[in-house]
Amino acid sequence: LQASNPFKGRDVISTKDFHREELDHLLQTTARLKENPSEFEGRLEGKLLASLFFEPSTRTRTTFKLAARRLGMIVDEITAEEATSIAKGENLRDTLKMYEGYGVDVMVIRHPSAGAARYASKVVRCPVINAGDGPHEHPTQAFLDLFTIKEEFGGIDGLCIGMMGDLRYSRTISSLSYALSNYDVELRFIAPPLLQIDQRTDGMELYLRMRGMSYEKLFDVKKVIGELDVLYVTRIQRERFPDELEYKRVRGSYRVDAQLLEGAKEELAVLHPLPRVDEITHEVDASAHAKYYEQAANGLYLRMALLLEILG
Ligand code: NCD
Numbered sequence: 001l002q003a004s005n006p007f008k009g010r011d012v013i014s015t016k017d018f019h020r021e022e023l024d025h026l027l028q029t030t031a032r033l034k035e036n037p038s039e040f041e042g043r044l045e046g047k048l049l050a051s052l053f054f055e056p057s058t059r060t061r062t063t064f065k066l067a068a069r070r071l072g073m074i075v076d077e078i079t080a081e082e083a084t085s086i087a088k089g090e091n092l093r094d095t096l097k098m099y100e101g102y103g104v105d106v107m108v109i110r111h112p113s114a115g116a117a118r119y120a121s122k123v124v125r126c127p128v129i130n131a132g133d134g135p136h137e138h139p140t141q142a143f144l145d146l147f148t149i150k151e152e153f154g155g156i157d158g159l160c161i162g163m164m165g166d167l168r169y170s171r172t173i174s175s176l177s178y179a180l181s182n183y184d185v186e187l188r189f190i191a192p193p194l195l196q197i198d199q200r201t202d203g204m205e206l207y208l209r210m211r212g213m214s215y216e217k218l219f220d221v222k223k224v225i226g227e228l229d230v231l232y233v234t235r236i237q238r239e240r241f242p243d244e245l246e247y248k249r250v251r252g253s254y255r256v257d258a259q260l261l262e263g264a265k266e267e268l269a270v271l272h273p274l275p276r277v278d279e280i281t282h283e284v285d286a287s288a289h290a291k292y293y294e295q296a297a298n299g300l301y302l303r304m305a306l307l308l309e310i311l312g
Contacts, residue, residue: 012139255279
């Protein structure tokens with residue numbers, strides 16, 4: 001690892017907290033790790049990771065666990081709320097304090113409330129990594145998204161990036177947009193009006209304007225498909241809708257299929273944080289544009305790199 005390490009001992013709560021040099025540093029470490037993961041095996045021997053998931057997760061939880069184990073760490077997990085004292089009404093602060101008392105070196109937390117990870121970082125002294133706090137942010141997903149884009153194109157500056165789907169409730173959209181505000185990119189936010197970025201309550205659009213981002217909002221992806229280098233798609237975050245009727249109004253309102261991709265640049269990369277529901281048809285999986293499985297695999301290397309940087 002490089003001598004000066006901007007991540008050492010830090011919390012990872014929001015991508016707004018990291019500037020370009022720091023992001024590039026992490027992406028470089030990730031690339032080295034991906035090239036030769038065995039070189040780093042056991043580097044964090046005996047360190048403790050608490051994995052606290054108060055919301056469903058497949059990839060994020062699994063890759064943190066696999067990453068930690070490959071580095072030699074010991075992992076303790078809370079997942080199904082039914083199996084822990086959370087179900088008996090234990091509050092979050094007590095759970096965090098208890099894990100701190102066990103001497104864990106880092107905590108990874110996913111929680112349905114926006115702000116839960118920031119809160120946790122104030123409660124405990126060890127570094128806290130946000131693995132998704134409600135509709136708010138998901139910084140480690142954004143880091144691996146950046147890594148995938150950089151790997152695909154050799155760099156990030158100059159790209160035209162479309163984000164399509166539930167831009168209102170997706171936490172991957174906010175975290176990735178904030179991270180991309182460090183680069184010279186064009187953004188296209190593609191969604192029906194109900195799911196557009198101006199429907200968010202977290203001030204994301206204001207932030208992007210303050211950062212001088214160049215972006216456009218539109219509904220019909222066909223209008224821009226030919227300009228895009230990246231098309232980043234998200235599922236409708238059904239569980240975040242306060243009103244089921246609103247969900248029904250937008251269900252099935254956008255889709256990526258083989259016909260749409262006929263109008264795309266040859267090098268277009270279609271990304272998706274997964275899980276996919278019906279917004280990318282399965283025929284797309286076989287096309288050279290589909291990069292979401294590679295993207296998911298990169299999560300392992302990114303999370304290994306991040307743990308090494310924070311604790312190494
Ligand atoms: C995302 C999430 O949890 O926000 N999933 C993930 O971590 N890969 C996206 C989603 O749930 O739609």
